[in-house]
Amino acid sequence: MIGKVSPEDLAAHVFGKTGAPDDSVIQGPAYGEDAAAIAVPEGTLVVNSDPISLAVGHVGTLGINVACNDVAASGAEPAWLTVMIFLPASADDGRVLEEVTTQLHETAIDRDVTIVGGHSEYNPALERPLLSLTCMGMADRFVPTGGATPGDHVILTKGAGIEGTAILATDFADDLRAAGVEDTVIERASTFYDDLGVTTESRAVRDVATAMHDPTEGGLIDGLFELASASDVSLQIDTDAIPIRPETVAVTDAVDADPLQIFGSGALAATVPEDAVSGVLDSLAAADIEAADIGTVADRGDVPLSLDDRAITEPVRDDLYALWE
Template identity: 60%
Template sequence: MPGKVRPDDLTAHAFDRTGADDDRVRQGPALGEDAAAIDVPAGTLVVSSDPISLAANQAGTLGVAVACNDVAAAGADPAWLTVVCLLPPDAPDAFETVTADLDAAARDHGVAIVGGHSEYVDALDRPILSLTAMGVTERFVPTGGAEPGDRVVIAGPAGLEGTAILAGDFADELAAPTEALDAALTFVDEISVAPAAQILRRDATAMHDPTEGGVAAGLVELAAAAGVGLEIDREAIPIRPETETLCRAADVDPLRIFGSGALLATVPPDAADGRLDELRSAGIESASIGVVTDTGEEIVEIGSERIDEVPEDDLYPLWAGPAERD
């Protein structure tokens, strides 16, 4: 099954294998942390890398947004990108299409593409991108900073990226209205969380950009990184009608599909209402969806459901095909 390396394997084989010790590294590899943080003379350099390996539709647009989101969620303004672009040799137009998407998306996000690598690979049947985003901040916000009593805030609706993928990659398989599919394709233009992060980072104790596994996985990662529990009101989480429609057609959970476009944050209770007012004034769908608990268990309760490990993304079986889904 494709997807992220499981947390227990990362703990066993990656987190203690980080090369030379360097006191300038404020945040290195750790469960739930999507970005590294390195102290530099101008402040803290935030660095994050992400692949785009399965979504074929607008891979460059998705890749820039996803990479920049992790930097923004750590409190920095994304400024620079490097891109590794691997291409199938029998798709001669793919490079032109991908680089045009990358350029347009980078301009929209105000980031410069400063380097990378491109090559054709015989084993591929679709482009694979790996992007590294960088930015500088004076206040690094980790995933693992949540404190008991903080309110859990979401900025942006759940499943936005996953809805766009359903419409772009699986439209022919879904018995869904054309209007919903057409609207969902435009969601790829809304998955930047940088505007929300600029508002929340002033007070947030933690911020996290849910990607694979959706909002449900993002909440589990946030709780695990901080060693806390979360009590979440599922009904308070914003979900667009098109997401509900396409997820119902695909028989997937809106909280368990790729979640770029939503930003999770924990905010001290005396600051939460003010930040929510700012988000709404900026036209960003947002809500207070729960509270950080100190129960001694890293458990996320979403309504009546209790989750203690990162769920797999519901879209992966769709890529696997009907035989593997059965």
């Protein structure tokens, strides 16, 4: 089995076991909340941890972006990272380690963040590299996943499935070619790694957003479901309004995947008051970030997430998992 632990198991076995209480914790573990917030004398320290456990070709690039994105999606400026690198025992000649650390270093420079420590080891149980990253940053205003309120609008930046498109174009390029996808499309899709960060759009939205979330595994659908669940609201989404790049359509068609249900890093989902929508879209456009108003927030009903007439009542499984099984 591949995938996240269910909300039920998290509630039963994880969320109640957090050690000693600490009044400085503003946001602790909760379903849909990807980062913690801690009150410190200088403001609010935001901390998150993320793994990269499936993709192979650009694990360092993915790791820095995915970890930084959860901090940025909480209204903070990503600043510091620690990285744990686990390598297969067969990769002990230094080449894989050099490749991974070069990706980490170059992406950290691009994101203007500093790697301050970590750990590395070889493990005979692994078949591919595995990373675990912790990112930290300071926020003037912490924005949770669980802050959406009825009447808000849902803003999405860039588009659905950006991360999954990049992974398909690198780790599964041969499968795409065998399915008839042209090399030019695969090449364009592979450049989507350059679009995985969301710090720029966070800066444009965070002062007015009631909630922000970075969709990852399970894609946009699961990200929106988590936002609705954390906020105890229902989201009404117009799927025709969701930006989807043509390269994403091409590669997902080739592997029979839903663009809305593949790894979604690179997009930022934010809820904002209705009277702030126009200003937010203008700010994003000024930052050269594509964005769309894709839906609204309603009082919580029986269905947390409605995609037109499709009701989503539980977390969904990422369509790309099948490629690793």
